[in-house]
Amino acid sequence: MAAVLCLSALQARAQWPYEAPFVPSPQVVVDEMLRLAEVTKDDFVMDLGSGDGRILITAAVKFGARGIGVDLDETLIYQSEAAAQNAGVAERVQFLRQDLFKTDLSKASVITLYLLQKMNVRLRPHLLALRPGTRIVAHDFDLGDWKPDFKTTVRKNVMLWIVPANIHGHWRLNLPLPGGAQTWELDIRQKYQEVDGVVRVAQQPPGGLWQAQLRGERVSFTLVDSTDRENEAMMYFEGVIKGNVMEGEMRRGVGNKQTRHKWRAERFKP
Ligand SMILES: C[S@@+](CC[C@H](N)C(=O)[O-])C[C@H]1O[C@@H](n2cnc3c(N)ncnc32)[C@H](O)[C@@H]1O
Incomplete structure (x- = not known):
């Protein structure tokens, strides 16, 4: 039900020029994503489609992590940089205007996603190629037939995947x-x-x-x-x-x- 509501919220912004429009994750959902991923000060978090920067800023303020957010929208990048400055974590987080599909993800220990499912599925091969043990946490939209390792539902669905080693x-x-x-x-x-x-x-x-x-x-x-x-x-x-x-x-x-x-x-x- 929550996913359906959310999808319509995203679709309602059809005028947005990018594949997924800017709809911020509610703060309690951001908290839950970072809690489920067990983020610590040693993590490097990457938020793909970082919007107003709230996920990374929360990761830095509440968990002491560092990281990078990428978004195509320049205004959101400026807004994120200003918010990081205000929160006193500008040293720990960076926001870049770039396409998430062209972003090097290899530095990440945690990846956060609030995108449409077809974007998540397109990203899946890049996620599976990351270092085994890398955590991927998503709000509302899943990764297709790659089932999450853990899932919580408190108002919204939050799912966690742990990149598996190759054992085949x-x-x-x-x-x-x-x-x-x-x-x-x-x-x-x-x-x-x-x-x-x-x-x-x-x-x-x-x-x-x-x-x-x-x-x-x-x-x-x-x-x-x-x-x-x-x-x-x-x-x-x-x-x-x-x-x-x-x-x-x-x-x-x-x-x-x-x-x-x-x-x-x-x-x-x-
Ligand atoms: C639903 S919002 C999520 C914002 C933030 N991650 C959050 O959860 O609050 C999706 C964001 O993805 C961005 N976006 C869409 N396509 C993108 C792309 N190919 N590369 C980078 N950012 C993209 C949009 O501009 C938008 O800000």
Whole structure:
């Protein structure tokens, strides 16, 4: 409902020369966007289509962040610069008159969006190419079939995406099991942050890769160790992906029978 109302507010400004007209996010929505993205003083926030600059100015005033806003409208850029000056954060934020589709986004740790959905979808490949772990937070309009990692609705929808690492492909997993070290193969498929796959172990039918979760570079999943029928156990994996290597800690079993092991996997085919 809120999205429909908002869309009509945006469409009502049909005379605006740019694809998305200037409609400011209400201050409580700005606050919620920055809270959901967990912005801190170490973040570099980029607001694409920055309007009167309120998102960046709030990021600097309330969270101590730095950043850049871009907008095509020159008057809004001047207005934003004056507002940043008044708020005492002109040193921390910069406003540039430029096309958001031609803007280098690589410095951002957080990207904020209040644009129309078709613009968000056009931006999507550029967002997916950012450093894994980069947070993208949007007001009202989503990123098409890339589902948000988190969403809150308080008057308006606010959605958060975390750029996922590339985990797709075939991996060899070195496992320290009670009966001795083994190498298992994982075939992993990925659509955005959604992951599924199978595990192949010598002389056994393929098993499931359960409860897989990918947030930026952090991955977790569960496998079942059935190599010893008398001593089957769940194995809970947590780790980090860096390029073609993922590694971390695995907990095998539960309660006072649980053991902890280091694990490492290497991608041998994308
Ligand atoms: C809905 S307003 C959002 C303003 C601000 N981000 C906020 O949430 O309060 C969208 C803004 O995007 C700007 N805009 C539209 N197309 C753009 C483009 N291609 N490049 C840069 N800015 C653009 C408009 O001028 C407008 O100020």
